[in-house]
Amino acid sequence: MAAPVLSKKSVCIVTGATRGLGRSIALMFSKKLPPGSLLILLSRNIDLLNEVVSVIQQRVEIRAIAAVFDQGSCNQDTFNNLITDCMTKAEVTPNVFEQAILINNAGTLEPLEFMRDLDNIADMSIFFQTNLVGCIALTAKFLQLFKSSLMDSRIIINISSLAAVSPMKSWALYCMAKAARDMMLKVLASEEENVRTLNYAPGPLPTDMVNSASKNTKDSDLKKWFEEQLAKKTLVDCDDSTRKLMAVLDKNAFENGSHVDYFDEL
Ligand SMILES: NC(=O)c1ccc[n+]([C@@H]2O[C@H](COP(=O)([O-])OP(=O)(O)OC[C@H]3O[C@@H](n4cnc5c(N)ncnc54)[C@H](OP(=O)(O)O)[C@@H]3O)[C@@H](O)[C@H]2O)c1
Secondary structure (H helix, E strand, O other), X not given: OOOOHHHOOEEEEEEOOOOHHHHHXXXXXXXXXXXXXXXXXXXXXXXXXXXXXXXXXXXOOOEEEEEEOOOOOOOHHHHHHHHHHHHHHOOOOHHHOOEEEEEEOOOOXXXXXXXXHOOOHHHHXXXXXXXXXXXXXXXXXXHHHXXXXXXXXXXXXXXXXXXXXXXXXXXXXXXXXXXXXXXXXXXXXXXXXXXXXXXXXXXXXXXHHHHHHHHHOXXXXXXHHHHHHHHHOOOOOHHHHHXXXXXXXXXXXXXXXXXXXXXXXX
């Protein structure tokens, strides 16, 4: 039986930690990880990241560091040194940790168009840069930096979606990106035996992303569904979804590269 993931002294990188699910993951993981663990929080907004850092650091035995990483546009040299600079700032090296965790949470939803209207090359390029290119490059950098010989384990979690496995009208780009990110971890699982990988679909959450879905979805049935769920307040609370992710990691019985949904039985 594998040990619960969050029981090991870890360096844990969370992308999109300023708002919504990423913020909830950063705050709740920081309460569960053992002393000496380090959280590295990334997004475009350093002020909001630093607010999350200061909440985390109320627990003195946990460290947190924030850095700007725009997944949609990042200079290669800045990117190459992003995580090493954070480690240097925290005065640590990879070998002081038992485990490294990467949570690819950052994501965007728009442009929301029917397939027949998807002809804006610039908008699509930014979308895939943000949701795929930045995420793929960060995953590769994580594997280069945290070598299995230096620590017990490496865990990569992709925040996925029902949209990865089920088509949603007028959400083609989002569905494609989520399916591709799931496949990224399936390929990784086939390449690297000693990396744990999980695609976690967090359920529909009342975040900025869903506010935008309820306003800008072109398919009228899907738009109405989001409007109604928001009005009835029936969406999944971010902290509840994070709790489910933590339970999946506690049990640590998931198959590498698998897709696990919030609504699945543990
Ligand atoms: N909400 C849902 O119902 C739902 C359902 C299934 C899956 N998901 C997935 O869950 C994840 C989090 O979603 P959410 O609802 O919490 O979204 P959200 O509230 O819109 O937050 C998105 C996060 O991504 C970051 N981000 C956006 N663009 C970025 C960029 N170019 N570079 C770096 N970071 C960027 C944002 O940070 P900054 O703005 O500070 O850069 C923010 O922290 C996403 O992957 C989403 O697809 C959400």
